[in-house]
Amino acid sequence: MPPNPALELATVSLIGQNKIAVVVGATAGIGAAIARLLAKLGCSRVYIVGRNAARGQAMVDILKKLAPLPSATHAEFIQGDVEAVKGMRATAEAIQLTVGSGALDYLVLCQHGMPSGQLEPLTTDGLCPDLAVQCISRFALAYLLTKNGALAPGATVLSIAGTGQSVDDLDVEDLSFAQRVGTAGKRSTEFFWLQSARDSTVLDAFHQELTIRYPQYRYVHMAPGLVSSEKFNYDTFPGYTKWLVWIGMKATGQTPDEFAPTPVYILAGPNATEALGSTNRYFTHKLAPVVLGKWASDKGNRQRCWNKLCEIIGETYEEA
Template sequence: MSGIANQGLEKVSLQGKGFTIAIVGGTTGIGAAIARCFAKLGAERILIVGRNEERAAERIAEMDKLAPAGLKTNYEFVKGDISDLKGMKAAAASLEKIAGTSGITHFIMCQNGIPATEIQTNADGDENGFAVQALSRFTLAYLLLEHNVIAPGGVVLAVANPGLSLDTLSVDDLSLKKVAEAGRSKLLLFLDCSKRDSTVLDSVFEELSKRYPKQRFFHCHPGVVATELFNTGAFPFPMNLAVSLALWTIAPKPDDYAVVPVYLAVGSDIEEKYGSEKFFTSKLKPSPLGTWASNAENRQKLWKKLEARVLDS
């Protein structure tokens, strides 16, 4: 998985590039590993977005130790709770203020909203996992792009799950409340939520690339990564057993996986090697859009729904 990425990053140095890199979910797991990887490469300014100041301080101390000797660095914590729309907007506003006139050159989103086995909602009435996994990625990217915070030529990248398709998805039931009310089993609802998240994010990133042609967009799948907070109990039976086995046998550590999204974000040969591809598997293979997201009418209806949600609140 990481061989191509490691090789592609061998000669990459970010020193003197003037990059401002913002990582949502950067205090733990994959996000923290991505921050460490950027620090090793000499990124001079990294913004860590999360809820826990103590963890953020630990991550910043790690990055300081990993940065090239003598490099003057600016690592900052941006406190934000993206579990509901109010928190998402506040996080976007904080990032805009802290980024300043130079803006953000690389915006990486690693927040993890676990698919649901039963529908529980936040203050906005959105299913909790969906709000974090998909709605926050749209809202943050949309607000930062609309406010010109993402610099021209900048990168917006989501670490999530591209390529799945919930072909029955309705934009009027994005939280799948009606699906759950129809008596869906926990296992099938979990699978539906996972497909829903992928369908929505693929649709969003396809539309982002069309609506904001001055930036580049990527959506890459991590697969199962053995992060410190990975909770197999969140998976329904028998998936929890399969995931547990994967964690013990084949799952990479966060730092082993982190080179993949970092390579997509800053690799010098990405366009030469992959052209305009935006969606990738954990092995850096292009991932085609699913059936639902391939339909432009579906994507536009979804965009209108999500945009209205942000603007009307």
């Protein structure tokens, strides 16, 4: 049976352990709640990343107040917009400059929000913004911070987004789906679900490659279920999806602070790796293991995806 994260964390203290966390997308929503819980547990340094400086600074003040001892937690805001490749790379550099090398224990990736159900307006790199922030920026930050030596020994990189879905005929040359949808700019329910499945497929594919290429670190990808983040807005869901989500939220939804113990358990829970299965990397919001979808299970697909993602962020790729 999956562990009860809140119960397991009740006896956990990170005070004095010199743990360093970076939570990207932590000025609101799930990321903010994860940062709050890490501060409450006495995580030595909690860095939060996002675009909105006012919300970021307000969060820093909250984190300082939540620390169990005044000196237990250093909190800081790092401003970064990861929609464009230039911003992804600048944010990775800013994180490494601030945190130092070989020091980052927990990298948590929560940036963005729901798929939009539309393709445009494209980013300055010519990508669908949903793909750019939800998938490409997570790859860029996880990969660059790994490759450039920012991670501490045994570090965990945890990404919060849907997992286990598959677009079986995904073409890495058309990740934004510009060719597939043709009628660029039109918002539709079908496109919303396709984007959602695409994001899961791409995220799973590169997480699996990171796991294979860098076995010294732990790359975990978990779905949050439905979480009523401050910015959650039913009107952003196209067509009937709005009503499905409304019903789902009433039936199973959690607040960000109710959900936060689950991802934080993965990071800091006592014996979490053993309890969750030492080789499991993909989880539901209830910590049940998720099996990789068909597309991401295929080595050739993953290799093509990895090469394409490297190309997009301007990195030379190496064969696995």
